[in-house]
């Protein structure tokens with residue numbers, strides 16, 4: 295089971311569970327046999343109780359239809375860059391405020407990855423739609439990436455609601471979001487290929503391979519942290535948390551679909567208090583520390 299299995303999977307085959315399994319198979323160090331059985335069990339239960347609309351044939355078809363329009367595709371790449379950059383700042387704040395050393399390091403690495411991803415989406419914009427982006431606007435877009443590096447010192451981003459120690463709930467949400475990003479990635483791959491000149495396809499595929507490798511790594515490391523937490527806590531409450539957070543993500547997805555968005559922008563989310571501002575300090579979340 296590898297990346298190719300996932301990339302060649304049909305929308306009707308249940309890509310969500312497959313993405314989780316491929317991610318674990320590709321990042322299996324530390325596991326001899328079936329990695330993260332309790333985590334996978336929680337995912338299966340959540341899929342039964344809250345089947346996600348973003349893992350359906352209808353969603354895949356809607357995405358294909360919308361992405362046939364070049365302008366939609368170009369804006370979607372910019373939106374992706376914006377989300378990656380925003381995700382990076384959230385992770386940076388969580389990493390800054392988390393004391394457990396191994397987890398702090400993984401969060402920081404994750405933030406650096408997402409910061410780089412923002413630039414990779416802009417690079418894809420240049421390669422596929424370069425001639426149609428205003429140069430001054432393109433320079434402005436560079437601000438979408440916070441430009442984090444591993445060498446930089448961590449600090450809580452001023453005003454960030456994520457300036458707090460990371461919790462198990464954060465990792466559950468991250469895990470679902472990373473799987474959803476992976477499903478979007480699969481759909482975007484074929485759609486972007488239709489807009490990309492033949493002689494530039496190899497450049498795009500190389501960027502996409504690196505993006506997919508990272509997203510699967512993010513699915514896997516969050517899954518491993520959740521699995522370790524399930525071992526310490528009771529598995530029923532973790533499964534319940536997955537069901538609840540799937541319900542939230544499904545609601546976000548359906549709201550996005552109303553506006554023909556498949557990964558809505560930061561400003562779009564800001565209009566909905568329950569969307570993305572998912573840090574819920576009152577919900578009795580379990581700290582990972």
Ligand SMILES: [Fe+2]
Pocket residue numbers: 378407408411475509
């Ligand atoms: Fe990313």
Ligand SMILES: [Fe+2]
Pocket residue numbers: 408472475508509512
């Ligand atoms: Fe990611």
